[in-house]
Amino acid sequence: MANSNRHRNFMEKLEVDGTMYSLDSDIRDKAVQYYASLYKETEDWRPFVDDLPFEMIGDTDRSMLTTRFEKDEILQVIKDLQGDKSTRPDGFTMAFYQQYWRVLETDIMGFFYEFFEKGTFAYSLNATFVTLIPKKQNAVLDGLVSKSQNAFVGGRQTLDSVLIANECLDSRIKCRLPGLVCKLDIEKAYDHSFRGIRQGDPLSPLLFLLVMEVLSRMLRRTEEAGLIKGFKAGSSAGEGISVSHLLFAYDTIVFCDADPEQLLHLHMVLTCFKAATGLGVNMGKSELVPVGTVLHLQHLADILCCRTGTLPLLYLGLPLGASFKASSIWNPILEKIERRLAGWKRIYLSKGGRLTLLKSTLSSLPNSYLSLFTILKHVAARIEKLQRDFLWGGLGDGFKHHLVNWSTVCSPIAQSGLGVRKHVELVAGMGDRIWDASIASSLSSFNGDRTWNITFIRDFNDWEVDQVLAFFNFLQSWIPSTADLDSMHWKLRHHGIFDTKSYYHVIDGT
Numbered sequence: 001m002a003n004s005n006r007h008r009n010f011m012e013k014l015e016v017d018g019t020m021y022s023l024d025s026d027i028r029d030k031a032v033q034y035y036a037s038l039y040k041e042t043e044d045w046r047p048f049v050d051d052l053p054f055e056m057i058g059d060t061d062r063s064m065l066t067t068r069f070e071k072d073e074i075l076q077v078i079k080d081l082q083g084d085k086s087t088r089p090d091g092f093t094m095a096f097y098q099q100y101w102r103v104l105e106t107d108i109m110g111f112f113y114e115f116f117e118k119g120t121f122a123y124s125l126n127a128t129f130v131t132l133i134p135k136k137q138n139a140v141l142d143g144l145v146s147k148s149q150n151a152f153v154g155g156r157q158t159l160d161s162v163l164i165a166n167e168c169l170d171s172r173i174k175c176r177l178p179g180l181v182c183k184l185d186i187e188k189a190y191d192h193s194f195r196g197i198r199q200g201d202p203l204s205p206l207l208f209l210l211v212m213e214v215l216s217r218m219l220r221r222t223e224e225a226g227l228i229k230g231f232k233a234g235s236s237a238g239e240g241i242s243v244s245h246l247l248f249a250y251d252t253i254v255f256c257d258a259d260p261e262q263l264l265h266l267h268m269v270l271t272c273f274k275a276a277t278g279l280g281v282n283m284g285k286s287e288l289v290p291v292g293t294v295l296h297l298q299h300l301a302d303i304l305c306c307r308t309g310t311l312p313l314l315y316l317g318l319p320l321g322a323s324f325k326a327s328s329i330w331n332p333i334l335e336k337i338e339r340r341l342a343g344w345k346r347i348y349l350s351k352g353g354r355l356t357l358l359k360s361t362l363s364s365l366p367n368s369y370l371s372l373f374t375i376l377k378h379v380a381a382r383i384e385k386l387q388r389d390f391l392w393g394g395l396g397d398g399f400k401h402h403l404v405n406w407s408t409v410c411s412p413i414a415q416s417g418l419g420v421r422k423h424v425e426l427v428a429g430m431g432d433r434i435w436d437a438s439i440a441s442s443l444s445s446f447n448g449d450r451t452w453n454i455t456f457i458r459d460f461n462d463w464e465v466d467q468v469l470a471f472f473n474f475l476q477s478w479i480p481s482t483a484d485l486d487s488m489h490w491k492l493r494h495h496g497i498f499d500t501k502s503y504y505h506v507i508d509g510t
Contacts, residue, residue: 052217069112168231178258178292185285186250227265231255263303
């Protein structure tokens with residue numbers, strides 16, 4: 001294995017600016033020169049962006065960020081850590097600090113207070129076996145970046161950007177107006193060493209988001225001036241919400257009309273963004289994708305000096321603009337499953353090992369696609385066949401008898417099954433989901449008063465008490481009446497029967 005990795009990573013020669021280097025010393029020097037120039041600031045002065053309307057945090061948040069370390073906060077962190085773990089070479093486990101907190105409290109709090117006052121600590125404290133990425137509960141990042149950014153912000157999910165982008169494309173296609181989607185390849189690093197930040201520093205994602213906020217504000221001001229027109233989302237009549245750009249870390253897409261003037265303005269914005277921040281766009285890897293019938297596409301791409309692409313466009317791992325009825329969109333998932341199986345089949349695995357891989361890896365592969373597309377029956381059957389053959393197979397590709405019925409394998413463990421999820425039934429649940437519970441089993445009665453019977457999967461923290469109380473108050477206001485016969489009624493239709501058209505009109509605002 002070591003020889004295989006060494007052979008794969010061996011660099012026999014290196015071409016730099018048309019010149020080929022084969023000596024180890026030359027290859028090493030050229031590699032060092034490349035990365036030294038890559039992470040070196042070349043500009044002595046950069047323009048300011050003070051006139052852009054950035055978000056600002058209030059006095060309360062500023063005070064929270066500069067508050068001294070609280071004893072209860074530190075003690076809670078120590079209690080939450082596993083007692084048998086030791087992160088430092090000295091061998092002291094967290095159980096030691098938990099057990100003797102009263103003895104160590106003065107020294108520990110003194111260290112934190114000294115660090116708060118001076119901002120430095122002994123270099124030897126970095127000698128650990130693990131690197132922790134600190135995250136502050138209820139921080140202020142969501143108040144500093146705009147809604148167009150979804151990465152690393154609490155309450156915002158990756159799927160949000162995909163759904164918004166897909167809705168924009170769908171609305172644009174329905175109104176039959178030609179448009180363009182620009183998928184930009186942003187530099188993935190803003191942790192240059194001259195800024196005092198090393199690779200993997202927890203400040204890096206924060207700084208990247210704040211810098212990308214400059215691009216977001218520039219694009220928004222350009223759109224407000226009418227120089228760029230985004231896609232209307234939520235209405236096929238062109239009266240919905242205008243979306244000009246979506247940012248998820250370095251995955252950035254821009255929506256605009258098929259107009260050379262708008263692309264020229266976009267190019268100017270990207271140039272100003274690089275001049276102000278030093279974070280550039282690799283136009284050679286960026287794509288310009290047409291929506292509808294776009295004439296002279298290559299001429300439009302030459303304005304940005306980028307390449308052209310076609311729909312469906314891969315964005316955050318999901319295809320945008322793909323037909324939900326096309327089975328071809330599932331080909332990447334099937335190919336990924338087959339590639340993983342091909343590697344695992346070459347090694348000996350017990351039935352327990354195969355079952356663990358089946359549950360943890362193979363069963364979770366299509367979940368991102370299931371969030372956006374309805375899985376086709378023959379695709380689900382193909383995935384289940386791959387799962388069955390892998391579970392009961394062995395070394396080689398020969399036929400192996402299936403010892404247990406597949407429906408039994410997919411049954412919950414409480415019903416003598418193995419708990420493997422079937423993707424066709426995943427949408428409706430396996431029988432142990434919350435939506436399978438009856439109202440009667442979820443309510444408790446005491447002295448004639450009924451309350452919801454709720455069990456949390458973990459103990460909530462002190463700062464979550466207000467949220468838990470608000471959650472209980474909300475549920476208590478929705479206890480169904482026992483006077484009438486239970487029935488389901490869709491209020492948006494006079495006949496009370498649910499249909500997707502009326503639901504879409506509600507979320508569409510029409």
